[in-house]
Amino acid sequence: MRILLYNPDNGVTRNFMPHLWMFLLQSLTPEGHEVVLIDGNAQPMDEAGIARFVREQNIGLVGIGAMTRMIAKAYRMADAIRAVGVPVVMGGPHVTEEADEALGRNGGPRHADAVALGEADETWPRIVEDAARGQLKDIYAPVDDFGQERKPSLKEYPAIPWDKINLDQFNLVPKMAKRTLQRISDGWGTFRIIPMESGRGCPYGCEFCTVTGFFGDSIRFRTNESVVNELLLLKARAKSEGGQIAVFFIDDNFAINIKRTKSLLRDIIAADAQVHWVAQISANLLRDEELVDLIAASGGKWVFIGMESIDPTNLADVNKGFNKPGEYAAVLQRLAQRNVYAITSFIFGMDNDTVGVAERTLKEIRTWPAGLPIFGLLTPLPATPLYKRLEAAGRLTRPKHWQEFIPFAMAHTPLKMTIEEAHAEVRAGWAHAYSPEAMAQAVDSLKDKPLGYRINIFIARMCFRGIYFPQMGPLAWLKLIYQNRRTISSLVKEGFSTWRGRPSPVADESLGTGVGAT
Numbered sequence: 001m002r003i004l005l006y007n008p009d010n011g012v013t014r015n016f017m018p019h020l021w022m023f024l025l026q027s028l029t030p031e032g033h034e035v036v037l038i039d040g041n042a043q044p045m046d047e048a049g050i051a052r053f054v055r056e057q058n059i060g061l062v063g064i065g066a067m068t069r070m071i072a073k074a075y076r077m078a079d080a081i082r083a084v085g086v087p088v089v090m091g092g093p094h095v096t097e098e099a100d101e102a103l104g105r106n107g108g109p110r111h112a113d114a115v116a117l118g119e120a121d122e123t124w125p126r127i128v129e130d131a132a133r134g135q136l137k138d139i140y141a142p143v144d145d146f147g148q149e150r151k152p153s154l155k156e157y158p159a160i161p162w163d164k165i166n167l168d169q170f171n172l173v174p175k176m177a178k179r180t181l182q183r184i185s186d187g188w189g190t191f192r193i194i195p196m197e198s199g200r201g202c203p204y205g206c207e208f209c210t211v212t213g214f215f216g217d218s219i220r221f222r223t224n225e226s227v228v229n230e231l232l233l234l235k236a237r238a239k240s241e242g243g244q245i246a247v248f249f250i251d252d253n254f255a256i257n258i259k260r261t262k263s264l265l266r267d268i269i270a271a272d273a274q275v276h277w278v279a280q281i282s283a284n285l286l287r288d289e290e291l292v293d294l295i296a297a298s299g300g301k302w303v304f305i306g307m308e309s310i311d312p313t314n315l316a317d318v319n320k321g322f323n324k325p326g327e328y329a330a331v332l333q334r335l336a337q338r339n340v341y342a343i344t345s346f347i348f349g350m351d352n353d354t355v356g357v358a359e360r361t362l363k364e365i366r367t368w369p370a371g372l373p374i375f376g377l378l379t380p381l382p383a384t385p386l387y388k389r390l391e392a393a394g395r396l397t398r399p400k401h402w403q404e405f406i407p408f409a410m411a412h413t414p415l416k417m418t419i420e421e422a423h424a425e426v427r428a429g430w431a432h433a434y435s436p437e438a439m440a441q442a443v444d445s446l447k448d449k450p451l452g453y454r455i456n457i458f459i460a461r462m463c464f465r466g467i468y469f470p471q472m473g474p475l476a477w478l479k480l481i482y483q484n485r486r487t488i489s490s491l492v493k494e495g496f497s498t499w500r501g502r503p504s505p506v507a508d509e510s511l512g513t514g515v516g517a518t
């Protein structure tokens with residue numbers, strides 16, 4: 001049987017990296033079946049297009065995975081596929097919480113023939129075999145022989161064959177530049193950001209987060225050896241094709257067990273398996289100097305930190321009181337001293353937020369080392385404690401907000417400002433953090449570092465800006481370049497004089513990773 005695994009785009013941003021679930025399920029597919037992957041972010045498709053694809057390619061089963069914000073598109077695509085007679089199984093965090101919606105058991109239309117609840121590592125092979133026999137069940141749940149929920153252990157993690165998988169759709173280097181860039185230094189003919197997990201689960205239980213409910217509070221880790229081998233495979237692939245690879249450790253809290261993280265990083269260094277990497281780590285765990293040393297030595301370039309708010313009352317409200325705004329600056333300095341920078345994520349529209357929260361936050365940010373700030377709105381995702389609290393309080397204005405997804409729009413009323421005011425705060429956050437002046441200031445703040453770091457932060461910020469401001473077309477890019485012409489010209493001038501002062505133009509090792517290509 002030919003199986004298509006499909007992840008829809010959200011129609012707003014281009015994800016900079018493929019989704020891990022597709023590669024994982026592909027590796028867990030029983031022998032005798034062929035798996036094709038389509039990521040809508042890299043290969044946009046509409047309903048007619050996917051229906052044609054499954055017919056022409058003789059697809060016998062389609063698996064669709066989606067976050068809440070993409071679910072409406074996922075349902076439309078599923079409807080189109082089912083209309084041409086091909087069964088659809090859906091999985092991922094949204095349908096796990098809203099299985100009745102996907103199966104049409106809540107009064108709405110049915111979108112999926114089957115739903116895989118929770119982690120599907122162990123149920124996927126069964127789903128495939130049932131589909132091949134034409135006997136798909138409605139629901140597949142990860143349970144043991146006694147019907148108790150069972151979280152898969154990651155000790156026997158499948159070897160994802162990164163050396164063989166066709167990754168053409170995930171190359172971030174434009175096709176026309178591939179040949180030329182292949183010859184630069186170690187080669188930049190391909191540049192891919194690959195998702196990798198070293199563990200699952202987070203015990204912290206922040207109120208707005210799906211993770212503790214979905215993956216559980218018991219943390220499970222892969223063996224160091226299996227992570228190191230995967231890194232080595234990816235590194236070898238990048239080398240053989242004259243390209244670059246960076247890894248996004250998608251663990252929700254990569255350092256949740258500091259002892260284990262240190263041991264993994266030491267093993268990566270010992271095996272010479274370093275690639276440039278980014279990971280999510282909460283600020284409280286970055287107090288440890290030795291950990292930060294190891295992060296830098298093992299290839300860590302960017303750390304994603306869910307700061308959420310600079311207001312301790314807000315943090316306590318969402319059960320994230322372990323974040324201490326008073327130590328944010330010190331944490332970021334500690335990283336920057338090792339040339340590791342931070343993606344700092346903030347949520348506006350929290351219960352204690354008032355008008356002006358964006359400017360208050362930006363004032364703090366301006367005192368920190370340059371980084372990549374992100375601003376979002378508090379969003380009640382299905383089945384989270386936040387959703388339940390707001391529902392009970394009658395504060396949800398769009399209880400099924402996912403059925404009509406609107407980017408950066410609230411689905412409940414904040415307590416101390418209006419919905420429109422919260423939207424304006426997010427707009428202000430993005431506009432000021434990524435204005436040409438802020439870009440110039442970020443580059444200038446790194447004037448003591450080699451040129452490569454400044455170029456890296458500038459490119460990363462230009463790309464990251466695209467999370468909020470659409471910049472997909474050439475015109476939007478030209479406008480952006482024009483607006484930032486002063487910073488660009490100063491970087492080019494400096495680059496030119498550095499190059500003239502050197503015997504040969506070797507790319508600066510400090511260039512790091514332009515991970516922010518969203």
Ligand code: B12
Nearest residue numbers: 017018020021063064065067068091092116119120121210
């Ligand atoms: C990496 C990641 C991202 C990446 C993008 C995704 C990517 N390219 O990988 C980035 C950093 C860009 C990102 C952004 C956002 N993310 Co995010 N992200 C994650 C993260 C950390 C890891 C995803 C992952 O690979 N997990 C590991 C794999 C193995 O797990 P999985 O995807 O769940 O798949 C398993 C099962 O769900 C199931 N499964 C999944 N799909 C399918 C399909 C089929 C057919 C089957 C059978 C089974 C199946 O089987 C898999 C194996 O067990 C998760 C948290 C987490 N730990 O999962 C959040 C998470 C998915 N993100 C989340 C959110 C909210 C966001 C943002 C909206 C945040 C924001 N406010 O801006 C944005 C939106 C991005 C966008 N462009 O639309 C939420 C989604 C909750 C929800 N109900 O939708 C999560 C769960 C985190 C959270 N805090 O709750 N994210």
Ligand code: SF4
Nearest residue numbers: 202204205206209252
């Ligand atoms: S620390 Fe991060 S992953 Fe863990 S519950 Fe909080 S927001 Fe979710």
